[in-house]
Amino acid sequence: MPSPSCVPKPLPAAAALAFSTLVFSATAVFAADHRVEPGEGANERLIEALILAEPGDTVTIAAGRYDLTDGLSLDVDNVTVRGEGAERTVLSFKGQTGAGEGLLITSDKVILRDFAVEDTKGDGIKSKGSNEITFRDLRVEWTNGPHEDNGAYGVYPVSSKNVLIDNVLVRGASDAGIYVGQSEDIIVRNSTAEYNVAGIEIENSFRADVYGNTATHNTGGILIFDLPNLPVQGGHDIRVFDNDVMDNDTPNFAPEGNIVGIVPKGMGIMVMANRNVHVFGNRLSGNGTTHVLIAAYPNDYDDDSYMFVPRGVYVHDNDYGDGGFAPDGEVGKIITDVIGEPVPDIVWDGVTRIPEYFSWVSAENRIYISEPEGTSFANLKMISQMLLPWGWWPDTDIADYAGSLPEPEPVKLPQDGGA
Amino acid sequence: MRRMMLSRFAKAAWLATALLLPVSQSQAISDNAVSAKKPPRLLSEFGFFADMTAQEPAVGVVPFAINTPLFSDKALKFRFVYLPEGTAAEFAADEAFEFPAGTALIKTFAFPADFRQPDKDIRLIETRVLLHQEGGWQAWAYLWNDEQSDAELKIAGAKVPVDTIAEDGTPLAVAYSVPNKNQCKGCHALNGEIVPIGPKARNLNGDFAYRDGAQNQLEYWIALGMLEGAPEPADVEAVPGAFDVDAPLETRARAWLDVNCAHCHRREGPASNSGLFLTWGEKDRTALGILKRPVAAGRGAGDREFDIKPGDPDGSILIYRVDSTEPGVMMPELGRSLHDRDAVELLRAWIAEMDG
Numbered sequence: 001m002p003s004p005s006c007v008p009k010p011l012p013a014a015a016a017l018a019f020s021t022l023v024f025s026a027t028a029v030f031a032a033d034h035r036v037e038p039g040e041g042a043n044e045r046l047i048e049a050l051i052l053a054e055p056g057d058t059v060t061i062a063a064g065r066y067d068l069t070d071g072l073s074l075d076v077d078n079v080t081v082r083g084e085g086a087e088r089t090v091l092s093f094k095g096q097t098g099a100g101e102g103l104l105i106t107s108d109k110v111i112l113r114d115f116a117v118e119d120t121k122g123d124g125i126k127s128k129g130s131n132e133i134t135f136r137d138l139r140v141e142w143t144n145g146p147h148e149d150n151g152a153y154g155v156y157p158v159s160s161k162n163v164l165i166d167n168v169l170v171r172g173a174s175d176a177g178i179y180v181g182q183s184e185d186i187i188v189r190n191s192t193a194e195y196n197v198a199g200i201e202i203e204n205s206f207r208a209d210v211y212g213n214t215a216t217h218n219t220g221g222i223l224i225f226d227l228p229n230l231p232v233q234g235g236h237d238i239r240v241f242d243n244d245v246m247d248n249d250t251p252n253f254a255p256e257g258n259i260v261g262i263v264p265k266g267m268g269i270m271v272m273a274n275r276n277v278h279v280f281g282n283r284l285s286g287n288g289t290t291h292v293l294i295a296a297y298p299n300d301y302d303d304d305s306y307m308f309v310p311r312g313v314y315v316h317d318n319d320y321g322d323g324g325f326a327p328d329g330e331v332g333k334i335i336t337d338v339i340g341e342p343v344p345d346i347v348w349d350g351v352t353r354i355p356e357y358f359s360w361v362s363a364e365n366r367i368y369i370s371e372p373e374g375t376s377f378a379n380l381k382m383i384s385q386m387l388l389p390w391g392w393w394p395d396t397d398i399a400d401y402a403g404s405l406p407e408p409e410p411v412k413l414p415q416d417g418g419a
Numbered sequence: 420m421r422r423m424m425l426s427r428f429a430k431a432a433w434l435a436t437a438l439l440l441p442v443s444q445s446q447a448i449s450d451n452a453v454s455a456k457k458p459p460r461l462l463s464e465f466g467f468f469a470d471m472t473a474q475e476p477a478v479g480v481v482p483f484a485i486n487t488p489l490f491s492d493k494a495l496k497f498r499f500v501y502l503p504e505g506t507a508a509e510f511a512a513d514e515a516f517e518f519p520a521g522t523a524l525i526k527t528f529a530f531p532a533d534f535r536q537p538d539k540d541i542r543l544i545e546t547r548v549l550l551h552q553e554g555g556w557q558a559w560a561y562l563w564n565d566e567q568s569d570a571e572l573k574i575a576g577a578k579v580p581v582d583t584i585a586e587d588g589t590p591l592a593v594a595y596s597v598p599n600k601n602q603c604k605g606c607h608a609l610n611g612e613i614v615p616i617g618p619k620a621r622n623l624n625g626d627f628a629y630r631d632g633a634q635n636q637l638e639y640w641i642a643l644g645m646l647e648g649a650p651e652p653a654d655v656e657a658v659p660g661a662f663d664v665d666a667p668l669e670t671r672a673r674a675w676l677d678v679n680c681a682h683c684h685r686r687e688g689p690a691s692n693s694g695l696f697l698t699w700g701e702k703d704r705t706a707l708g709i710l711k712r713p714v715a716a717g718r719g720a721g722d723r724e725f726d727i728k729p730g731d732p733d734g735s736i737l738i739y740r741v742d743s744t745e746p747g748v749m750m751p752e753l754g755r756s757l758h759d760r761d762a763v764e765l766l767r768a769w770i771a772e773m774d775g
Contacts, residue, residue, distance in 0.1 A: 047575040051600045070576070073601035098596055100752040106604070106611065106689075121747035122717065128689060129611055151747060152717025158692045175717050182692050229705050230694040230714060231686060257713055257720035257736065299712065302705050 031056035038064030046091075050074045050081070061115055063088035069095050071120075073104040083115025086139035086169065093120040101126045101156070102140075105133060109415070113137045119144075124170070126156040132415050133157055134164045142172030146195050146253045153179040154196065157186075159232070162413045166190055174253060175260050176201035177218065180208065182232035187411050188213060197254040198223045198263060199245075204230050207237045209411040214244045219252045220260070220267035221245035221287065226274045227259060228297065228306035236275040237408040240282065245269055246321070247286035252329065262298065264289040264328035273297050275311040276364075278407055285321025289332050290343045292318070294367060296351035296382075309351055314405040316370040320345045324376075335380065338394050344376035350395075351382045369401040377401070448479055450503055453523050453550050462546050462561040462570040467501060467525050472567050474527055474543070479504070481645065482629075483636055485622035487661040487674040490759040492593050494528040494544065495537060500618065501525065502645055508618075510649035512656075513700060515615040522551040524615055530593070533584040544579055545597045546570050549607070549615055556613040558603035575599050594756050605753050606682045608689050616682045620649070621699060624657035658699060662761055672769035673699055675762055679751060695726055708737055709773070719748045729773035738767055 034049045034057060036042065047070065049059045055078040063084040068091055074081065081103075083089025093102045102120035105112070105127040116139035117124045124140035127133045140154035154170030157163045158181040165188045170177030177193035178200045180186050186208035192215075193199030199215030201223040202208045215221035222245060226235040245268045254261045263270065266288025271277050272295050284291040292315055297308040324343030327336050335343055348367055369377055377398040448466045452459045459465060469475045476482055480501045488496060502508065503521035511517060518524075526547045532540035543563040550557045561570035562577055576599030585591040598605070607613045623636045637655060640646040649655070659666030661675035676684075677699040683690035684697040693714055696706040705711045708726030713719070713736055721739035728734040740750035742763045749755065 044575040047599050047601075051574055069578075070599075073599075073605075075601050075604055096746055097594070097756075098746055098753070100747065104601075104605075106601075106608075121745070122719075122752075123715075128692070149718060152715060152719075156715075158715070175715070179715075181715065227712075227714060229711055231691055255718040255720050256722035257724050258716065259712070259714075301712075302710070 031058070033058045033060055035060045035062060037062045038066050042066050043068045043070055046072055050076075050079075053079045055079065058082060060084070061089045061091070065090045065092060067092050067095055068102075070098050071096065071101055071104060073106070074110060075106045077107045078109040079107070080111040080113070081115075082111070082113045085114050086116045086137055089115040090118060091115060092118045094118070096121045101151070104128065105130055108132055110134070111136065111415070115139075116141065118142070120151045122151045123156045124151060124154040124173070126153070126158065127160050127163075128158055130157065130160040130163075132162045132413070133160050134166070134415050135168055136164070136166045138168045140168070140170045140173075140177075142174075144172070146172055146174075146197075146250050148174050148253045148255050150174040150253075152176075152258075154193075155179070156181075158182055161185055162415065163187070164413050164416050168192075169194075171195045173197065174255060175258055176223070179203065180205050182230060185411055185413060187211075187413060187416065192216075193218060193221075195250055197250075197252055197260045199248070201225060201260070202235070202238055203227065204233045204235050205238075206235065207408065207411050208239070210238070210240045211242045216244070216247050217250050218248045219250050219254075219265050220263040220270055221248045221284075222269045223260070223263065223267075224269075224271045224274050224277050225259065226272065226297070226307070228301040228303035228308070233306060234275065235273070236277075238274060238277045239408060239410075240269060240277070240279045243282045245282055245284045245287065245291070249286065249288060259299075262329075262331060264331040266290070266323075266326055266328050266332075268292055268323065270295065271310050271313055273306075273308055273310055274313075275307070276405065276408060277310065277313045278405070279313070279315045280317050283319045283321075284323065284345075287323045288326030289324065289328050290335065290345065290347045291320055291323045292346040293331070294346075294348040296349055309353060310367070311365040312367075312405055314368045314370075314407075315346060316368070316404070318371060318375075320371075320375055335378075338380045338382075339378045339396070344378045344396065346371070346375065346377045346398075348377075348379045349382045350379040354383070357383050363403075364405065366403070367401060368403040368405060369398055370404060371398065448477055448501060450521055453501070453503075453521055454552055456552075458548075458550075458557070458559045458572055460572050462548075462572075465523065465548070467499065467523065471569060472543070474529075480525070481640070481643070482627070483618070483623060484625075484627050485617045485678070486625045486658050487622070487678045489617075489678050489754070490762060491528060491754050492595055492757045493534070493591075494530060494595070495541065497527040497529065498617065499525040500645070507645055507647045508640075509647055510620065512620060514609075515617070515619050516646065518551050518615065518618075520551050520553055524549040524618065526617075528595075530581050530583050530595075534586045534591070535584065535588065542581070543567055543570070544581065544595055545573070545577075547598075547603070549613070556607070556615065558600060558607060558613055560597050560600075560603070562597055573597055576602060591757075596754065596756065598753065602753055605689060606751075610687045617678075621656045621658045622678070624652055624655050656699075661765060668765075668769055668772065672765055675765060679762070683751070708735075717747070719750070721748070727770055727773070730771060732767040732770040735770050738763065738770065741766060 058080040061083045101123040102117040108131040111134040113136040142150035152175035154173045154177045160183045163186040173196040176198035177196035184206040194217045199218040203225045268284045268287035268291035379395040501523040506519040509517035531537045562573040563570040577597040579595045581593040637652040658674035676697040681698040743749040
């Protein structure tokens with residue numbers, strides 16, 4: 001018969017102790033492993049195990065399917081929550097009646113690994129205000145495929161520090177599969193995001209390395225965004241490298257009103273606002289709108305401290321396959337109205353702040369492109385279009401943008417052998 | 420320097436005796452239970468009540484109410500505060516008062532059999548306690564038994580089906596949700612620490628029908644020596660009752676948002692990342708949602724562009740979410756499964772009269 005058990009590792013005899021008795025003892029001498037099995041009352045037993053865990057403990061969720069009606073949450077520092085494989089331990093929230101997400105983490109030094117979260121009504125796995133949060137070998141999926149009723153984010157650290165996302169798979173998010181928001185010191189690697197609106201999105205965040213990932217069959221592959229009117233903004237020092245960003249061909253299914261709603265089908269990598277973003281060594285193919293788009297924030301806003309244009313973007317040594325063959329949506333139309341089809345591999349909207357348009361942009365704030373022979377490019381010079389509607393012309397000479405920017409140091413995380 | 424005062428217990432006992440009220444002879448409040456790391460299994464072990472079933476507080480436990488309460492699926496609420504003898508809370512102008520260690524805030528949720536007679540046949544569902552211990556506040560929920568004689572600690576929360584009759588005489592079924600420990604913190608968190616929400620000056624600045632007559636709560640607390648450092652109640656801000664039609668619409672709407680939303684939607688709260696801040700004192704129009712675009716709302720945005728679109732309630736995400744009961748869309752996201760129709764009407768009227 002399945003029952004929660006609490007086994008201090010060195011003392012198997014203590015297994016007979018009731019869970020609740022042990023956890024309230026004054027101090028737990030040994031890190032304990034709380035094992036939860038599927039079956040009757042699993043939802044309550046899981047909730048309880050996560051509440052009663054003590055720092056240093058592990059909560060193991062045994063292989064099996066868990067049909068949960070209520071969200072789970074963890075607010076204890078230094079706890080590992082592990083399943084027995086992302087295909088074997090499956091937490092299904094199809095029947096969820098409460099909470100905004102499947103699993104919410106609000107504590108520090110937490111490791112989540114080896115389980116799957118399916119069909120949450122809101123977000124999949126969220127961490128809010130966590131320091132040293134690790135998402136490893138996880139799967140978050142909406143099993144009916146892309147649909148606007150799916151939750152917004154799959155793996156969703158926000159307002160967090162030292163974020164490691166490694167080898168996760170996210171499918172079907174109606175906003176972003178992997179979304180890191182208002183966070184700092186971030187690594188997203190070796191992960192796969194497919195059939196989401198945005199595959200991977202880094203938003204209003206500082207110091208992120210995004211590498212070794214596959215973003216495919218999303219609306220847009222990888223987005224680096226900065227938005228106004230938020231407690232943390234001015235995203236900067238982002239490296240996006242060695243990723244496979246291909247065949248992002250799912251029509252945008254985001255509910256209207258969300259910023260990702262602007263992303264056209266067939267977007268490879270999009271940089272909007274932000275400072276010091278390096279995009280290099282990626283393999284891009286089959287992205288029908290364009291492989292790389294560098295753009296200003298397009299909406300009206302009221303926020304004096306917000307910088308709406310991208311500052312210092314360096315795109316170099318990427319590998320470009322077929323692309324730009326099916327520009328989509330409003331963004332696709334804006335681009336093709338200026339430049340025609342097919343859309344070049346790299347497009348910059350060219351929006352500049354007006355004082356800079358009439359003077360110059362300092363070296364560290366410019367856009368630099370250094371790509372293999374034959375890579376196509378267009379600066380749409382949207383600011384010129386606005387100011388000089390009779391005399392503008394897009395600039396397609398990639399050589400005008402030669403140069404480079406010093407690369408940010410690799411992100412180092414304490415839970416990943418870093419400082 | 421602490422001012423001298425008659426022991427609150429002595430005073431309260433005197434008041435009770437003078438008014439020929441039954442004074443609990445049996446129970447004493449257990450300060451040990453309040454401060455223990457392990458919460459007692461039964462609510463009765465705290466000794467907060469002279470008569471548990473009747474929700475009659477023990478001597479030293481003071482009932483209170485707040486001007487605009489949180490909507491919790493229409494549950495009736497009975498609130499009490501207990502301060503250890505010889506201690507007092509420190510007044511704060513905008514936040515919850517600074518309560519001394521050993522304080523307990525106690526709130527019982529209940530439903531009448533028929534909302535047309537809300538004082539009759541009341542079924543107690545749960546009693547939540549917020550205990551101020553040395554290491555900070557702890558939150559626990561106790562679930563009442565069928566006999567209504569006592570309530571038992573419930574760490575993982577519970578769903579309690581409640582069948583009652585609404586004000587209009589129609590049957591009302593509520594899937595009432597008792598929060599688990601972490602869900603308590605889902606609302607009661609400020610900078611990641613558990614804190615009380617309700618007992619703020621602006622919420623308490625109003626009359627309460629004490630057994631010895633109606634009196635302003637702040638005055639009453641001051642008189643009993645429970646509150647120090649407070650200005651005259653006349654000089655303290657007060658939120659109106661959100662459904663008090665004599666108060667201006669804007670302040671009623673802001674009062675509702677403050678109590679129902681701002682525990683999360685504030686700069687130090689669980690929803691800080693949204694950039695939507697709904698506290699009573701918020702002055703920034705964008706932060707308040709006016710022409711503010713959603714950030715991480717997902718389908719909660721409901722195909723609307725702005726949190727609040729002045730003059731257009733139907734175009735405002737705020738209305739869409741407060742009007743929903745669907746997980747992932749509805750706001751507040753905890754503690755509610757029913758429509759709060761009065762609130763929707765209030766907020767709609769407020770947005771409708773806003774200048775575009």
